[in-house]
Amino acid sequence: MPIRPTAAIAALFLGFQALAADAPPKTPAAVVAQAPASAWQAIAPDALLVMTVESGRRIVIQLAPRFAPAHVANIRALAKAGWWDGKSVYRVQDNYVAQWGDPTEKLPLPAGIAADIKADYAQPLAALGQSVVPLPYPDAYAPRTGFADGWPVAMDEASIWLPHCYGMVGVARNLSPDAGTGAELYAVIGQAPRQLDRNIALIGRVIEGMGLLASLPRGSGEMGFYASGEKPLPIMSARLASDLPEAERPYYQVMDVGSQSFADYLRLRANRKDDFYDRPAGGVDLCNAPVPVRARP
Numbered sequence: 577m578p579i580r581p582t583a584a585i586a587a588l589f590l591g592f593q594a595l596a597a598d599a600p601p602k603t604p605a606a607v608v609a610q611a612p613a614s615a616w617q618a619i620a621p622d623a624l625l626v627m628t629v630e631s632g633r634r635i636v637i638q639l640a641p642r643f644a645p646a647h648v649a650n651i652r653a654l655a656k657a658g659w660w661d662g663k664s665v666y667r668v669q670d671n672y673v674a675q676w677g678d679p680t681e682k683l684p685l686p687a688g689i690a691a692d693i694k695a696d697y698a699q700p701l702a703a704l705g706q707s708v709v710p711l712p713y714p715d716a717y718a719p720r721t722g723f724a725d726g727w728p729v730a731m732d733e734a735s736i737w738l739p740h741c742y743g744m745v746g747v748a749r750n751l752s753p754d755a756g757t758g759a760e761l762y763a764v765i766g767q768a769p770r771q772l773d774r775n776i777a778l779i780g781r782v783i784e785g786m787g788l789l790a791s792l793p794r795g796s797g798e799m800g801f802y803a804s805g806e807k808p809l810p811i812m813s814a815r816l817a818s819d820l821p822e823a824e825r826p827y828y829q830v831m832d833v834g835s836q837s838f839a840d841y842l843r844l845r846a847n848r849k850d851d852f853y854d855r856p857a858g859g860v861d862l863c864n865a866p867v868p869v870r871a872r873p
Contacts, residue, residue, distance in 0.1 A: 602850040604841050608868045611837035616829040617726065618872070621818035624826060625655055625780070628812045629665070635785030636817075636826055637745050638869070642704065642725055643738050644696035644779045647747050650689050650758040651779060655816050657686035659759065664808035665792065669800025671766030674789040675748055676811060677759050679801070685759060695755040696747075696777040698737035708736075709833045713846070713859040717770040721862040723833040727781075728862050730773060738778040741768045741863035743786050747777040765790040768863040783828055783869045827872035841868065 601607045625637040641648040654660065660677065667675035685691065708729065710722040717739070718730035730739050738744065745763050749756035755777060763782050782789065797803040817825045831838050846860040 601840065602844070603848065604844045607837055607841040607844060608831070608870070611831065611835070611868075615832055615835040615837035616870070617832050619828045619830055619869075621820075621825055621827075622652070622816050623780075624817035624828065625651065625814060626817050626820060626826060627660065627785075627814040629788070630810045630812065632812075633785065633788055634826075635788060636783050636828070637780045638783050638828070638830075639780040640727060640738060640778070643699055643727065643736075644747075644777045646690065646693050647696045647756070647758045647777045647779050650693065651761075652816060653686065653688055654759060655814055656819060658813065658815075659686055660811050660814035663811045665789070665811065666795075666808040667762075667799065667801045668765070668789075668792045668794050670794045672764075672769065672800065673746075673762040674765050674792060675760065675762035675800075676809075677748070677761060679808075681760070685757060689757055689759070691757055693755050693757060695753070696779075697755075697774045698735040701731060701734055701736045704736055707834065709838070709842075711842075711860070711862055711865070713861075715862060717773055723838070723867060726830040726833060726867055728865070728867065730862065737774055739768070739862055740764055740770050740772045740776075740778065741781075741866065742766070743782045743866070744778050745780045745782060746772070747779060749776060763789050770863075784826065784871075829870055829872050831868040833867060838867070841865075 601610055619638055623639045625639060627635040629635060639648050639651065663677055665674055665676040666679040704724060706724045708722045708724045710720065715721045718732065720731045722729055728739055728741060729736050742764050745761055747756035747758050748760035748762050758779065792809060794800055795802040795806060802808050842865055845865045847856040847858060849856045
């Protein structure tokens with residue numbers, strides 16, 4: 577016959593449930609899932625570039641105007657002019673980048689686009705006006721690293737810049753002193769090519785559709801360009817979310833890097849010990865601790 581728990585046992589069981597509910601999360605994913613609303617910040621609609629590709633699939637890029645103001649200004653103007661409509665993703669190099677725009681580089685740019693743009697590769701550290709959450713582990717490419725304004729950052733004593741992590745979006749360019757206009761963009765789809773830091777302008781990161789870009793067929797031409805007979809991915813449109821009808825806008829939030837939730841997340845990325853991990857790493861690479869981003873609930 578079934579055994580009925582006594583009131584004391586039932587109370588003890590409920591107590592264990594309460595303790596489990598109050599237990600700290602054991603994994604980075606659990607931290608993100610349990611983060612309160614106060615740990616999230618809205619991403620402004622004019623900082624979201626919404627790119628619709630073949631079959632109605634969507635790629636959303638969060639722009640970083642504080643780190644690459646001149647290039648982001650161009651990108652916003654290009655989006656408003658519909659310049660990427662009818663262009664394509666024409667280069668996919670394995671373990672490196674997926675690139676889109678005009679492969680001929682001969683089509684005229686819209687009026688008002690700055691063609692001779694300065695190198696937006698780093699910004700004065702003092703001008704950022706944001707406290708930096710430090711990452712206290714050695715980095716092979718910068719004296720210091722951390723997080724600021726919702727972004728991973730690398731720094732020296734005077735400057736701050738974005739790193740070439742997986743999913744970051746940069747401005748394709750020709751040889752220096754050319755710094756590109758922003759008409760030709762790429763997303764990092766492989767191991768972080770940090771050697772490009774401060775050599776190319778980074779303007780943001782892919783926050784939706786990264787799986788699509790990373791899984792595209794690799795181009796067989798030199799440097800991953802699609803050869804004759806290989807089909808580039810058509811771009812139907814690219815617009816700022818702020819220019820879309822409200823019902824069509826994506827809404828995203830980024831975790832506040834100054835929040836307790838982010839501190840817990842970062843601690844577990846570096847020192848994870850749970851049902852799967854037996855040995856904590858004791859450290860984490862800047863590119864292996866992406867700042868969490870989520871669609872607005």
